[in-house]
Amino acid sequence: MTIFLRAGGQLRAMLKPDIDHYTRKVEIDGEKTIGEILKDISLDPAYVALIYVDGVMKDLSFRPSDGQTITLQPPVSGG
Amino acid sequence: MANGSTSSRGLAGTTLRIDLTTGEIKRSPTDEKLMREWFGGRGAIAKILYDEVPRDADPLGPENLFIICPGVMSGCFIPAGSKVEFGSVSPLTNGHGDSNMGGHLGPALKFAGYDMVILSGISPRPVYLFIDDDRVELRDASQYWGMGSLECEPVMKQDLGEDFEIATIGPAGENGVRFSCITHDFGRQAGRTGQGAVMGSKKLKAIAIRGSRGIVVHDLEKLTEHVTAIMKRTQTHPNMAPWQKYGTAFFIEWSNTNAVIPTRNFQTTYYENIEGISGEALVEKCLISHKACFGCWMNCGKYTKAVLPGKQTVYLEGPEYETGALCGSNLGMTDINQVAYLNWLMDNAGMDTMSGGGVVAFAMECFQRGLITADDLEGHTLNWGSVEDAEHFIDMVVHRRGTGDYFAGGTKRAAEKIGRGSEKFAMQVKGQEMSGYDGRYAPGMLLSYMTCDIGAHHNRSWTITVDMAEGRDTIEGRAKVVIYLQHIRSLFDIWCICRLFWGELDVEPEEIVEALKYITGWDVDTAEALVTSEKIWNLVRCHYLERNRANGRTFDYPPARSWEEKIPTGPSAGKGLTKDQIEAMLDEYYAGRGWDKNGNPSRAVLHDLNLDFAADNIEKIGLLGKPLSNGIPAVRGERYKPKAF
Numbered sequence: 001m002t003i004f005l006r007a008g009g010q011l012r013a014m015l016k017p018d019i020d021h022y023t024r025k026v027e028i029d030g031e032k033t034i035g036e037i038l039k040d041i042s043l044d045p046a047y048v049a050l051i052y053v054d055g056v057m058k059d060l061s062f063r064p065s066d067g068q069t070i071t072l073q074p075p076v077s078g079g
Numbered sequence: 080m081a082n083g084s085t086s087s088r089g090l091a092g093t094t095l096r097i098d099l100t101t102g103e104i105k106r107s108p109t110d111e112k113l114m115r116e117w118f119g120g121r122g123a124i125a126k127i128l129y130d131e132v133p134r135d136a137d138p139l140g141p142e143n144l145f146i147i148c149p150g151v152m153s154g155c156f157i158p159a160g161s162k163v164e165f166g167s168v169s170p171l172t173n174g175h176g177d178s179n180m181g182g183h184l185g186p187a188l189k190f191a192g193y194d195m196v197i198l199s200g201i202s203p204r205p206v207y208l209f210i211d212d213d214r215v216e217l218r219d220a221s222q223y224w225g226m227g228s229l230e231c232e233p234v235m236k237q238d239l240g241e242d243f244e245i246a247t248i249g250p251a252g253e254n255g256v257r258f259s260c261i262t263h264d265f266g267r268q269a270g271r272t273g274q275g276a277v278m279g280s281k282k283l284k285a286i287a288i289r290g291s292r293g294i295v296v297h298d299l300e301k302l303t304e305h306v307t308a309i310m311k312r313t314q315t316h317p318n319m320a321p322w323q324k325y326g327t328a329f330f331i332e333w334s335n336t337n338a339v340i341p342t343r344n345f346q347t348t349y350y351e352n353i354e355g356i357s358g359e360a361l362v363e364k365c366l367i368s369h370k371a372c373f374g375c376w377m378n379c380g381k382y383t384k385a386v387l388p389g390k391q392t393v394y395l396e397g398p399e400y401e402t403g404a405l406c407g408s409n410l411g412m413t414d415i416n417q418v419a420y421l422n423w424l425m426d427n428a429g430m431d432t433m434s435g436g437g438v439v440a441f442a443m444e445c446f447q448r449g450l451i452t453a454d455d456l457e458g459h460t461l462n463w464g465s466v467e468d469a470e471h472f473i474d475m476v477v478h479r480r481g482t483g484d485y486f487a488g489g490t491k492r493a494a495e496k497i498g499r500g501s502e503k504f505a506m507q508v509k510g511q512e513m514s515g516y517d518g519r520y521a522p523g524m525l526l527s528y529m530t531c532d533i534g535a536h537h538n539r540s541w542t543i544t545v546d547m548a549e550g551r552d553t554i555e556g557r558a559k560v561v562i563y564l565q566h567i568r569s570l571f572d573i574w575c576i577c578r579l580f581w582g583e584l585d586v587e588p589e590e591i592v593e594a595l596k597y598i599t600g601w602d603v604d605t606a607e608a609l610v611t612s613e614k615i616w617n618l619v620r621c622h623y624l625e626r627n628r629a630n631g632r633t634f635d636y637p638p639a640r641s642w643e644e645k646i647p648t649g650p651s652a653g654k655g656l657t658k659d660q661i662e663a664m665l666d667e668y669y670a671g672r673g674w675d676k677n678g679n680p681s682r683a684v685l686h687d688l689n690l691d692f693a694a695d696n697i698e699k700i701g702l703l704g705k706p707l708s709n710g711i712p713a714v715r716g717e718r719y720k721p722k723a724f
Contacts (some may be wrong), residue, residue: 006317007317008316008317008318008583008584008585009318009582009583009584009585010544012585022316022317046336046337046547047544047547049329049330049333050321050325050329050330050333052320052321052324055320055324057321057325057329057358057359071317071318071320071321072317073317073318073321073322073329074318074544075330075333075334075337075543075544076327076329076330076400076579076582076583077541077544077578077582077583
């Protein structure tokens with residue numbers, strides 16, 4: 001299964017995008033949660049403030065499906 | 080906008096000086112040398128306040144100035160060039176005070192032809208400032224005096240025309256509540272440092288502006304090409320869509336998970352009822368529509384309604400993150416509608432929701448500990464999570480009834496009256512209440528509050544992810560990061576453009592400086608911009624020392640809770656800083672700035688920044704920093720590259 005992770009701001013460098021400036025393609029064996037996927041790619045979930053999929057906020061337990069794009073947003077640098 | 084061959088590129092050309100005592104209005108050409116050297120906005124305001132307000136002037140008296148300055152980029156084709164800066168000596172901190180807001184007022188002022196308005200004196204009767212291009216008048220405001228901010232704006236628009244941009248104060252500002260704000264566009268506030276109280280002291284109820292002119296820029300073609308590229312790029316930025324949907328409120332839950340959210344007056348950093356006040360709850364329960372400031376395609380503002388049983392349904396902008404934290408978890412509220420209602424209440428009263436949330440929380444803890452009782456509260460209780468109790472208490476503060484008068488001066492003054500150890504949990508620095516992050520397990524954040532030039536405020540430096548990346552148990556190296564952030568983030572208040580495009584959408588400072596060059600024609604680079612920001616920071620420090628007459632270090636401490644109490648609950652239970660660590664952070668910070676151990680700027684650093692006049696002034700009162708044995712640091716503040724990134 002292939003998913004696409006997107007991130008900007010402070011998270012961008014941690015994500016190490018490979019498709020374009022913001023996007024990384026990730027191959028997954030079987031069904032996994034976002035939390036597990038982030039662990040697999042060594043991205044500390046503590047830096048992720050919001051997981052955004054198809055216009056809706058999700059949490060680390062969300063299990064993406066094949067081809068889905070998941071946006072990871074860092075915390076606001078002061079609200 | 081048009082290409083300019085005049086010298087006034089980016090500037091409107093005229094400065095207004097208005098004596099409210101006599102009603103005299105003077106026009107003069109804008110001082111371009113001042114604008115170039117200090118970059119307008121917060122910079123120009125800092126210099127004028129330093130030069131013109133007597134050091135013993137009462138912040139709420141006639142000698143204080145109230146300055147409105149939108150800066151050189153506001154109103155131009157630049158991401159969110161919407162801001163306007165207000166400045167005066169702060170009645171909350173007794174030092175230089177400034178605060179800004181988005182919306183449309185700043186651009187309108189420039190479109191009317193003015194770069195700055197400097198008001199002095201006190202009007203004999205309530206007035207509002209009316210500006211319609213060349214027509215500038217002080218008009219009677221007796222019919223508006225006493226109205227809430229959110230109620231007054233639509234009435235004034237009805238009276239004057241929808242195309243007027245209006246800024247108002249509420250009863251809090253009229254009554255001299257020291258953390259009063261200025262409100263515009265039904266929910267944009269210049270909240271911090273009590274600028275609304277200064278307006279109120281001058282009997283200035285409102286500002287109404289309609290401007291029909293353009294702004295001449297240096298190179299319109301290059302500016303258009305440059306900013307269009309930024310627009311296209313940021314529209315597809317990953318952060319854009321979540322921002323547009325949730326605004327800043329989305330990260331309330333993150334602050335809770337990472338144990339920095341202030342809870343029940345900063346007693347702990349983890350809130351058990353966070354779901355009820357989260358960004359998701361805001362969108363689900365309260366959101367009506369999204370809202371943007373002038374020249375912004377991010378529309379992070381959330382126009383909402385609050386529906387509570389037994390209360391009138393109210394309409395407002397917010398709550399954004401700070402209000403969500405400081406009027407939510409910090410007051411023990413469990414429902415986003417409660418937070419939104421309190422947000423509306425404070426907005427309409429014209430008080431800063433950040434300091435307001437801090438003051439109510441402090442009073443609630445005083446009640447919890449028996450330091451104030453129902454006898455002090457007109458027979459009411461003041462319990463955590465009670466909107467009714469908070470509403471009654473806010474009314475006492477706004478109208479300064481009974482003990483409400485103590486709290487109208489902010490938590491520091493209230494603690495001085497209440498005593499009995501309450502100063503330990505009056506969560507402020509220099510008189511201004513802390514923002515919505517607890518710094519006990521985020522040492523850089525605490526240092527940011529301690530050293531912020533206008534009193535505790537996150538706007539000038541926010542370091543929580545830095546603290547996480549460097550290790551929250553360590554303090555080393557944090558001062559250099561704080562200094563850098565204080566310089567770079569302040570630039571946005573100097574330029575009067577929104578910081579979020581830089582912080583959240585990866586627009587680089589160099590790109591903004593390039594736009595500044597196309598707007599003004601100035602030969603400027605990012606390094607010069609950062610030095611100018613540092614220069615302003617040091618001038619504001621000298622101003623504070625000259626007004627408050629003691630070593631700077633004595634003013635830079637947080638309340639004792641910050642080191643005496645470990646965090647009691649949540650993921651960071653048992654964590655906290657020691658007094659020694661706080662002292663060490665200050666030592667590192669002063670050394671990084673070229674100040675001595677007393678926190679006073681040295682002559683060498685002031686000379687390096689062309690501030691010899693300020694060095695002379697603080698030397699006369701015995702507060703010039705001692706010479707530094709190793710000289711001043713060549714770089715004061717280092718661009719941050721954390722290990723984890």
